[in-house]
Amino acid sequence: MLAGGVAAADEPTPPPPAPEPVPAGDPPPAAPLETAPAASLPPPSVAPPPTVVEQPRARTETEKEMLASYEPTSVAIGGYLQPQFRTRQDSPAQFDEDGFKFARARVIVQAATRAGNLELSAFFETELQPQFELEDAYGSIARTFPQKRGLPGRIVLDGGQMRVPISRQNMVSDSRLSFVDKAQIASIAPQRDLGARLTIAPPKVPARVIAGVFNGEGKNQVENINQSYLLTARVELSPWGRDAQLAESAFVGKLLTLGLSYGHNKLSGQASSVEKRQHFGVDLAAAWNGVSAAFEYLQVDHDYNGPGDPSMLPPAYTANGFAAQLAYLLPVKLPPLKQARIELAARVEEIDRNDFFPISQLGDPNQSVRIYTGVLSYYLRMHNLKAQLAFNHIEEIEDRTVVGEKADYKNDQLLLQITYRVE
Numbered sequence: 302m303l304a305g306g307v308a309a310a311d312e313p314t315p316p317p318p319a320p321e322p323v324p325a326g327d328p329p330p331a332a333p334l335e336t337a338p339a340a341s342l343p344p345p346s347v348a349p350p351p352t353v354v355e356q357p358r359a360r361t362e363t364e365k366e367m368l369a370s371y372e373p374t375s376v377a378i379g380g381y382l383q384p385q386f387r388t389r390q391d392s393p394a395q396f397d398e399d400g401f402k403f404a405r406a407r408v409i410v411q412a413a414t415r416a417g418n419l420e421l422s423a424f425f426e427t428e429l430q431p432q433f434e435l436e437d438a439y440g441s442i443a444r445t446f447p448q449k450r451g452l453p454g455r456i457v458l459d460g461g462q463m464r465v466p467i468s469r470q471n472m473v474s475d476s477r478l479s480f481v482d483k484a485q486i487a488s489i490a491p492q493r494d495l496g497a498r499l500t501i502a503p504p505k506v507p508a509r510v511i512a513g514v515f516n517g518e519g520k521n522q523v524e525n526i527n528q529s530y531l532l533t534a535r536v537e538l539s540p541w542g543r544d545a546q547l548a549e550s551a552f553v554g555k556l557l558t559l560g561l562s563y564g565h566n567k568l569s570g571q572a573s574s575v576e577k578r579q580h581f582g583v584d585l586a587a588a589w590n591g592v593s594a595a596f597e598y599l600q601v602d603h604d605y606n607g608p609g610d611p612s613m614l615p616p617a618y619t620a621n622g623f624a625a626q627l628a629y630l631l632p633v634k635l636p637p638l639k640q641a642r643i644e645l646a647a648r649v650e651e652i653d654r655n656d657f658f659p660i661s662q663l664g665d666p667n668q669s670v671r672i673y674t675g676v677l678s679y680y681l682r683m684h685n686l687k688a689q690l691a692f693n694h695i696e697e698i699e700d701r702t703v704v705g706e707k708a709d710y711k712n713d714q715l716l717l718q719i720t721y722r723v724e
Contacts, residue, residue, distance in 0.1 A: 374414040380407045381476045381722035389714035394664030397712060404482075404718060405475055406430045419444055435521055436493060439463045446504050452543060454504030462520065463498060465491035466511040466535045467562040468599050469547075469584040470624065477548035477684045479593065479644065480676050481691040481718045484624035485652040486599045490580065491564060493520040494531060507543050511535040517566040529567035533580075536561045542588070549586075549593060550644060551630050552683045556588040562599075574607035574614050591630040598623045618657035624650035628676075635679075644678040651698065659703040663710055669698040685722040691715070 383404040389397045410425040419442055426437040439461025446454035464472050468490035470483050496515030502508075516522060517531030537543070542556035564580035584597035600621040605614045628646035635641040653669040660668045673694040680687045693714050700709040 372415040374412055376410070376412045377724065378408070378410050379723040380409045381720060382406050383476070383718055383720050385481070385716060385718040387714055387716050390711040392664075392710040392712050394710055394712060403430050407436070407476075409724075435462065437461075437463055448504050451505035452502070452507065455500075455502045455544075457500040459498040459500075460496075462493055462495045465494050465515060465531065465533055465564070466498060466513055467491055467533055467564045467580050468582050469560055469586060469595070469597055473547055473549060476720050476722050477546075479549040479626065479628045479646045479678065480648060480674060481689050481716045484597070484622075484626075484648065484650045485670075485672065486597060486622040486624055486650065489601050489620045489622065489652070489654060490582070490599055491515075491517075491519075491531060491533075491566070494518070495522065496531070502543065507540050508536065508538045509543060511537070517568065527567065527569050531564060531566040533562070533564045535563075548684060549595065549626075550628060550678075550680075550684070551588040551591050551593045553588055556586060556593075558586045560584045560586075570605050570607070570615060574605045576615075577604045577606070578602065579604075591632060593628045593630075594626065596623070596625045616657050618655050620654045620656070622650065622652035624648060630680075638681050640680075640682065642680045644676075644680065646676040646678065648672075648674045648676075650674075653698070659701075660699050660708060661703055663702065663706070663708045665699075665702075665708075668708065671696045671698055684720065685724070686720070688717070688719050690717050 383406070384401065385404040386401050388399045391397055406429045408425075408427050408429060411422065413420070413422040415421065422441045422443070424437055424439055424441070428434040428436055439459050441457055441459045443455065443457040448454070466472060468487060470487040471490040471492065473483070475483065494515035494517065496513060498511065498513040500509060500511045511534070513531075513533040515531040515533070516525040517529060518524075518526055537558055537560045539556075539558040542553060542558065545553040545556055560583070562580065562582035562584075564578070566578045566580075568576045568578065570576035579602045580599070581602075582597065582599040584595065586595045587593065598621070600619060602617070602619050604617045607614060626646060626648035628644055631643045631645070633643065635643065649671070651669070651671045654667040658667065673696075674691055676689055676691045678687055678689045693716070695712050695714075697709040700707065702708050
């Protein structure tokens with residue numbers, strides 16, 4: 302019994318029966334799925350209709366060329382301030398008050414862009430005190446012809462209100478002078494006027510020509526009253542510095558320019574007459590190694606004609622003057638800025654506004670004078686930030702009135718001016 306029981310215990314346990322084979326082609330039975338209640342199922346979503354994207358029209362070749370040549374317009378807002386203090390010798394003449402004033406408070410707006418190989422720009426300058434006044438407002442179209450060697454060619458057409466290209470003193474900005482004020486000959490030259498100006502600088506030629514046609518009525522006159530025109534022509538020969546910025550002092554580098562100017566204008570005169578004005582000017586400007594110099598002579602002939610008795614016409618007369626100046630930038634650079642410089646300058650000038658009529662009283666606006674000026678300038682950022690101290694000694698060339706009274710007087714003055722320009 303025992304042996305049979307042990308033998309039975311040692312026998313292996315038979316394996317479980319194999320599953321029945323599934324016939325080929327029948328899928329295995331799927332596990333049963335639990336079905337959620339109908340209330341918990343989300344509502345079926347409806348797909349939106351497909352969006353139809355309209356393809357842009359293909360650009361023409363002309364449109365492609367225009368887009369390729371277009372550049373965004375850049376606009377720069379700046380200007381300059383020139384507060385001034387003056388003390389002058391007291392005399393019987395008017396306008397000798399001492400004190401502070403704003404010589405100029407200007408706002409300047411410049412815009413520039415390109416259209417292919419053309420440079421397009423606009424320039425605006427306005428005076429804010431003692432009242433708002435438009436100075437410059439003109440647009441320009443320019444084309445530059447680059448050269449591998451020598452000076453590039455350039456042509457510029459300006460249209461609007463701008464400086465008349467007669468007299469270098471008149472053309473230089475009031476903020477870029479070696480002196481506190483311009484020489485008096487600038488006051489007998491045509492100022493700003495409404496018209497067109499063409500500047501041509503031939504390639505590789507150290508010269509340029511400036512021609513202009515203007516209404517001849519003066520600044521801020523919106524139409525040509527007498528239907529005559531102020532015609533101007535200016536030629537500049539520049540062995541050095543033809544394209545340098547128009548400014549005084551030796552900041553422009555090496556410079557030598559000889560300028561010749563001519564202008565012709567007709568205006569409505571007295572007694573139904575017509576006044577003919579002719580302007581003749583010559584100027585020379587030079588700068589080298591810290592030294593700068595300039596000389597200018599300007600003459601304006603006034604003549605009258607018209608119907609009726611010639612003896613009733615105003616008499617002809619001439620206005621003329623000259624200015625000669627010399628300046629030196631000391632080589633020493635001063636704090637607080639590394640580029641701060643000191644300049645010493647001197648100028649002598651004469652002005653005769655009417656060589657026919659004698660003056661009627663002391664201090665007459667047409668009184669001929671000779672002026673000696675000395676200036677000490679402290680440049681912190683060249684002409685953009687500077688302080689200038691000037692002394693004027695004034696001598697009356699016409700020292701007698703029409704009735705023989707004494708007309709010379711003490712009117713020397715001291716001027717302190719600060720210029721701050723933002724571009």
